[in-house]
Amino acid sequence: MNRLFRVAVVLGLVGFLVSTSAQMVKRSDAVWARIVPPGTITFDGKLDEAAWKAADSVLIAFDSSNTKVIPGSGWKSERSGSSWNGKVTDPTRATVKFLIQGNELIVGVFARDSSVGGGLFNECDGVNMNLRDHTSGSRPAPPYEYGFMWVSETWASNPLADQPGQPPSYFGPAASDRDVYTGYSFVYGVASDDKNGTSVSTPDAGYSMEVRFNLAARGYDISKPQGEVLEFSVAVYDADWSWPYNDARFYGNRCWWQGQWGNSDGWNVGRILVRSDVTLATTVLPAIEPDLTIPNAAHHPAPVIDGNLTESVWTTAPGFRMTYADTTLRKSYPGIGPWRSGQTQPKLSGATGTPAVIDPGDAVVKYFFKGDTLYVGVDVNDQVVTSIDDFDRYDGFRLTITSRDSIELIDHVLLSRALDLRFDPTGNALPMSYLRFLDSTKKARVGVKMKPGTTINDPNDADVGFTMEFAIVLTAFGYPSGLGDHVLFFGATLFDGDKFTNTADDYGTRTWFMREHDRGSAPGWCYLDPNTFVTGVxxxxxxxxxxxxxxxxxxxxxxxxxxxxxxxxxxxxxxxxxxxxxxxxxxxxxxxxxxxxxxxxxxxxxxxxxxxxxxxxxxxxxxxxxxxxxxxxxxxxxx
Missing domain, CATH: 2.60.40.1220 (Immunoglobulin-like)
Structure with missing residues (x-):
């Protein structure tokens, strides 16, 4: 293979970058950052270079439209005056754009705002950002906070940020390190002065920012042949009519893209894609494919949900493996799967430590859909099969699925549901959590089957394992008949509790693909592709x-x-x-x-x-x- 052809192959092989599902809606959790030549951006906070017009962007708004930026975007109220009438007269509306210059991520922000200013945290304007730390060996990759807001707290870099004309503060682990990140701001008016230097109230027009991030400091390398995916989220904070304070009008809120916190995780992680051939010269940005394509089993009969994975559809359905402590396997997961997927070994109640895991949890997960039903089969290898009514000792499996019509009441994000399945000491299926409700309303069917040679709760023998089947009717999650846009937000967790004759050796582990639980980040963006069929017919x-x-x-x-x-x-x-x-x-x-x-x-x-x-x-x-x-x-x- 000549060198030119090899490069072309590498660029075409990156599964998370090039779409094979042309009918899927555009992903709202992922954007491109175009690469621009050195010196393209003059850092003054104004966003007046032509490159910004070509930059990919997201809109962040304080209203129900932000919830549509699925699955992890939302908005919430923070503060208000005691005589506030409940009307938001200046709702947040911000555009956030992304470019790459050198090995720096450049984030541009324009926020429309009639009252820009500083104050205590949650009572000021600005952005709080989270670029996950890929220098860490922990999984999921931990958060790393980058604050650039008009915060006047003593722990921020500029306690005078609530005074007229003052610049924003930095805060977070790199608050004093301009080699890690630097922000530039421009206010269309006067910050922290609602009269703008006059004797009467004079609205601002808003503010703009440019923030540059040293990507090497967080372990990212955009020079990799296959490209890079940056794990990022941003929250826009907005406080109005506090300079001078107007009790009847003062109001503070925040809204965000995919995650609201700078120093912790939750809901989701935004994906910023970078690739050497995506530049200002790229006329049409490449489509971003799903993390998983779930095939259509229209040509197969529906399986009998009894826990046996013996039908031909299970033999030929695609899948993935989950194994505790297998870092090589985890690195093969799609998109940000290598960084979001992980494992834990909690300390058991009454235990003095965490003993060695001698039989790591291991399972193959297969999936397809037929009609409006999602089918998932789980083949678990386990030498110590147990049924103990203790969450940290479970043997079983969890699916997490995000609802398309249920909104969390405070953060206004789409709700996700944990569907836990375990079994009793005789091997009968025990639906838990939200799965129990679905099972009782005939919106889910489940089955469990012990493999030959397996006994439950007998530490004196070597077991083989068990298999599980899920059939989930997706209309119970707000999908219309026919599944609408066919997008599914999905995670999977393997529970493995092992019990021995010496109770000091007992342990429990959880291993997950993409997302451990219903509030965690980050679910896989999956596509139930009506035109991709399960093979083998x-x-x-x-x-x-x-x-x-x-x-x-x-x-x-x-x-x-x-x-x-x-x-x-x-x-x-x-x-x-x-x-x-x-x-x-x-x-x-x-x-x-x-x-x-x-x-x-x-x-x-x-x-x-x-x-x-x-x-x-x-x-x-x-x-x-x-x-x-x-x-x-x-x-x-x-x-």
Whole structure:
């Protein structure tokens, strides 16, 4: 492979950057940051360079429109005067834009505001930002706060920020370090002076800001061939009519994009995508694909929900693996999955410590939808299967799904639900949390099945594990019949409690994909794709395919072999090419001359390392002149 072709392959392989689902709505939790040449931005807070007009942006507003910036954006009231009449006369409306210059993220803010000024925290204007810290080995990656607000608290950098004409304060861990971040502001009026130097009330027009972040300080590297994803959220604080204080009009609030706190996590994380070929010269920004594409099982019969994963649809459905303490596996997750997914081992009640985990939790999760129902199957490997009524000792599984029609009353964000499933000492399914309600209203069906050789609560034997099935009717989460935009916000958590003859050895762990619980960040943005079908359905006898089509590979993830299914409309030589994440060819398999119809190739990855690989098929016509190459597909090898 020549160098130019290798670069092209790398840019085309980044699964979270290039959309394969053209019908999906534009993601509102992710934006692009275009790369601009050095010196493009003159840092004065004014946003008057032409580059800002081309920058991708998000709108943050203090009203119900902000809740539509799904799934983690919201708004809330903070303060008001004792005689305030309840009317918000100057609601927050801010545009936040993103660029990359050098190895710096440049965030531009314009906030429309008739009364700009400073005061105590929650009683002032400005932005509080959170760029997750990728220098940390903790998972999820911890928050890192960047405050740039007119805060007059003694712990902020400018306690005089509530005085007329004063600049904003810095606060957070890097408040005194301008090598980490620097802010610039410009007020269209006079900060902290509602009379703007006159004798009568004179409204401001708003303010603008430019904030530059040293990305290396937080462990980001935009020079990586596959690009970079920055984990970011921002809250806009707004206080009005306090300079001088007007009790009847004073009001303070905040609204945010994906997460409201600078120093902690919650609800969601915004994704800022950076790639070397996305610049000011890019006329149309690339579409951003989902974290997971959930296929349609319209051509399969619905499975019987009894806990057995024996139907053919489960054999060929896609999935992912979850394993406690497997950092290599976690790195293969899509998008920000490597940074949001994680694990915990809580200290058990009455225990003196946290003993070694000798049988790590391990499960393969598969998924598809049919009609308005989401199906999830979980195959758990567990040598110590238990049923103990203690959350930290559970054996079981949790799905988290975000409702599309239920709003949290204080933060005005979409509510998420935890759907927990465990079993009793005899192996009967025990729906917990919100799943119990769905089960009682016939909006969910669940099943649990112990694998042969498994007994519950017997520490003297070695068990095999269990399987679980979920069938969730999504209209119970506010979806219309037909599923509307087909977007699903999803997380998964594996509970693994192990009990031994020596109780000091007992432990419990939780391992999660994307999101541990219903208030945590960050759910995966998934697409229930009506045009992507679960593979493995036999072709209609006598009917030849109309084009060269890849149906996918199964199982996926796999170890060590997977079957790749495809159809060809005419005779030709079919060759499989497999690439690593750097675009290097790691395997080439010839299927030889193939007749028209549906065929399979078995790929064995036994000599490769665990991880994500990309593949495509080529069809060389029997005349050796025509060559058809399929788009790339992704598979995951897990040893």
């Amino acid at each position: 036999e072709a209609t006898p006598g009917r030849l395919p109309a084009e060269f089509v890849l149906h996918g590979n199964y199982p996926n993830p796999f170890n060590p072999s997977t079957t790749i299914e495809y159809s060809t409309p005419r005779e030709g030589i079919v060759t499989l090419h497999v690439y690593d994440v750097l675009g290097r060819v790691v395997s080439k398999v010839s299927a030889g001359m193939q007749s028209p119809g549906t065929h399979t190739i078995v790929f064995n990855a036994g000599t490769l390392s665990s991880g994500v690989y990309y593949y495509r098929l080529q069809l060389l016509g029997d005349d050796s002149r025509s060559l058809i190459t399929m788009p790339f597909a992704k598979m995951m090898f897990v040893k």
